Amino acid sequence: MPVEASEPAPNARSVRTRSALIQAGLKLFAERPIDAVPIDDIVAAAGVAKGSFFNHFDDKPRFANAIATEIRHDIEARVAKANCATIDPLERLTGGMVVVVDFALSQRERAIVMLRGAAFSTAKDHPLNAGLRNDIDACVAGGLFNHEARNTGLLLWLGAGQMLMASVIKQRLSRVEAAECMREMIVMALLGLGVDAAQARHLANGCVSAPAEQLETR
Amino acid sequence: MPVEASEPAPNARSVRTRSALIQAGLKLFAERPIDAVPIDDIVAAAGVAKGSFFNHFDDKPRFANAIATEIRHDIEARVAKANCATIDPLERLTGGMVVVVDFALSQRERAIVMLRGAAFSTAKDHPLNAGLRNDIDACVAGGLFNHEARNTGLLLWLGAGQMLMASVIKQRLSRVEAAECMREMIVMALLGLGVDAAQARHLANGCVSAPAEQLETR
DNA sequence: TGTACATCAGTGAACGCGCGTTCACTGATGTAC
DNA sequence: TGTACATCAGTGAACGCGCGTTCACTGATGTAC
Numbered sequence: 030m031p032v033e034a035s036e037p038a039p040n041a042r043s044v045r046t047r048s049a050l051i052q053a054g055l056k057l058f059a060e061r062p063i064d065a066v067p068i069d070d071i072v073a074a075a076g077v078a079k080g081s082f083f084n085h086f087d088d089k090p091r092f093a094n095a096i097a098t099e100i101r102h103d104i105e106a107r108v109a110k111a112n113c114a115t116i117d118p119l120e121r122l123t124g125g126m127v128v129v130v131d132f133a134l135s136q137r138e139r140a141i142v143m144l145r146g147a148a149f150s151t152a153k154d155h156p157l158n159a160g161l162r163n164d165i166d167a168c169v170a171g172g173l174f175n176h177e178a179r180n181t182g183l184l185l186w187l188g189a190g191q192m193l194m195a196s197v198i199k200q201r202l203s204r205v206e207a208a209e210c211m212r213e214m215i216v217m218a219l220l221g222l223g224v225d226a227a228q229a230r231h232l233a234n235g236c237v238s239a240p241a242e243q244l245e246t247r
Numbered sequence: 248m249p250v251e252a253s254e255p256a257p258n259a260r261s262v263r264t265r266s267a268l269i270q271a272g273l274k275l276f277a278e279r280p281i282d283a284v285p286i287d288d289i290v291a292a293a294g295v296a297k298g299s300f301f302n303h304f305d306d307k308p309r310f311a312n313a314i315a316t317e318i319r320h321d322i323e324a325r326v327a328k329a330n331c332a333t334i335d336p337l338e339r340l341t342g343g344m345v346v347v348v349d350f351a352l353s354q355r356e357r358a359i360v361m362l363r364g365a366a367f368s369t370a371k372d373h374p375l376n377a378g379l380r381n382d383i384d385a386c387v388a389g390g391l392f393n394h395e396a397r398n399t400g401l402l403l404w405l406g407a408g409q410m411l412m413a414s415v416i417k418q419r420l421s422r423v424e425a426a427e428c429m430r431e432m433i434v435m436a437l438l439g440l441g442v443d444a445a446q447a448r449h450l451a452n453g454c455v456s457a458p459a460e461q462l463e464t465r
Numbered sequence: 466t467g468t469a470c471a472t473c474a475g476t477g478a479a480c481g482c483g484c485g486t487t488c489a490c491t492g493a494t495g496t497a498c
Numbered sequence: 499t500g501t502a503c504a505t506c507a508g509t510g511a512a513c514g515c516g517c518g519t520t521c522a523c524t525g526a527t528g529t530a531c
Contacts, residue, residue, distance in 0.1 A: 046508075068486090088485080151413050175434070177430075188406025226393075258473085303474095
């Protein structure tokens with residue numbers, strides 16, 4: 030298998046510098062908006078010379094972009110991992126919600142940056158949203174959801190997830206508080222989509238207890 | 248009744264200048280983030296000298312603040328006006344949603360600035376959210392909502408409203424499309440809160456047709 | 466009503482600093498022999 | 499394995515421009531007599 034020709038080389042030192050810059054950006058962009066963070070602060074936090082910044086990133090916007098991409102890949106990988114063994118679309122939906130709440134709890138800085146950039150867009154081409162779209166379509170096709178959910182169910186689910194993240198972050202909820210808030214939100218969102226009350230509560234309870242390694246370990 | 252002593256004077260010319268600056272800010276802040284809008288652009292759009300900016304606002308952050316306040320007061324007044332004659336908390340909730348969607352349609356620029364600032368915070372002290380809180384509490388107390396709605400119902404409703412606004416703006420929905428999207432969202436959100444399906448659909452239909460002067464005139 | 470004066474907003478040139486970007490140089494890493 | 503050389507990332511001083519803020523001056527508005 031031929032290796033990508035244009036990519037120059039990995040190089041340990043280079044990787045370390047780049048990673049230090051990304052880490053610093055993640056930390057500082059969580060504290061204040063991107064435009065309020067001068068490159069001087071980034072390189073200082075990374076313990077690196079100013080010139081190095083431009084060895085790795087063409088300009089500041091591309092750096093911000095690299096950070097957004099980093100976060101997106103992170104959360105996409107978490108969702109994919111959590112759902113890789115699940116085919117039931119309802120469980121995939123709730124599993125994604127668990128991942129998002131866990132992300133807000135365990136990766137506070139990344140979650141703040143993500144929310145700031147409204148990375149959670151309503152765009153259907155966003156990979157995460159495309160996954161949700163598929164699962165919701167499957168539920169609608171299977172008669173699990175109301176017809177109102179066909180078009181607008183994605184929006185409701187996104188709103189629920191975004192508000193949960195915002196709540197966990199702004200109100201600094203503990204894991205226990207977050208789990209309860211998530212349980213209630215999942216019950217309501219599922220009811221809204223058309224799931225009957227008993228099953229909605231059953232599924233929501235499953236999220237809080239069964240995959241406990243998600244919400245309680247680490 | 249004694250007049251506020253510290254306030255200097257209204258002065259027609261002064262009012263005109265200040266208003267021109269605010270209008271320009273509203274327009275430009277909708278196009279790009281605040282930090283990307285230099286004061287030169289604001290005064291140019293307002294047709295005013297640069298120095299005048301500082302006659303009216305101490306600095307740029309306070310200007311941004313004045314604009315946010317302007318928008319908040321605007322939407323608060325609209326909600327208050329729409330609900331002043333309504334005591335039924337369910338109708339007040341749906342009436343607020345109608346106002347918000349109408350705002351996104353008829354005041355596009357203001358709505359964009361509002362969403363950018365995440366003015367829609369989850370904070371309970373925000374006046375709009377306090378109003379929602381009261382109405383939701385009343386519904387819970389009246390047995391109209393599930394117990395899950397007691398704590399987290401506000402979040403669900405906020406998420407629904409925010410996603411509706413974002414959707415109207417980003418996808419440039421027409422009034423007709425927005426009305427249908429809102430109808431579906433209201434049905435789902437009410438179902439989620441615990442309203443039975445028949446009443447949820449009845450209320451949602453009422454939003455789209457009855458107060459037509461809201462969604463169709465102007 | 467008219468004139469003189471005080472006050473206050475408007476004006477735009479000038480200032481200066483913060484910050485993104487560049488560049489000549491240095492030192493480290495990897496390769497050829 | 500050791501030495502010479504090429505390549506490439508790291509360094510931080512220097513640059514320069516964009517932009518927020520100031521200021522001395524002008525012209526308009528409002529008031530006293």
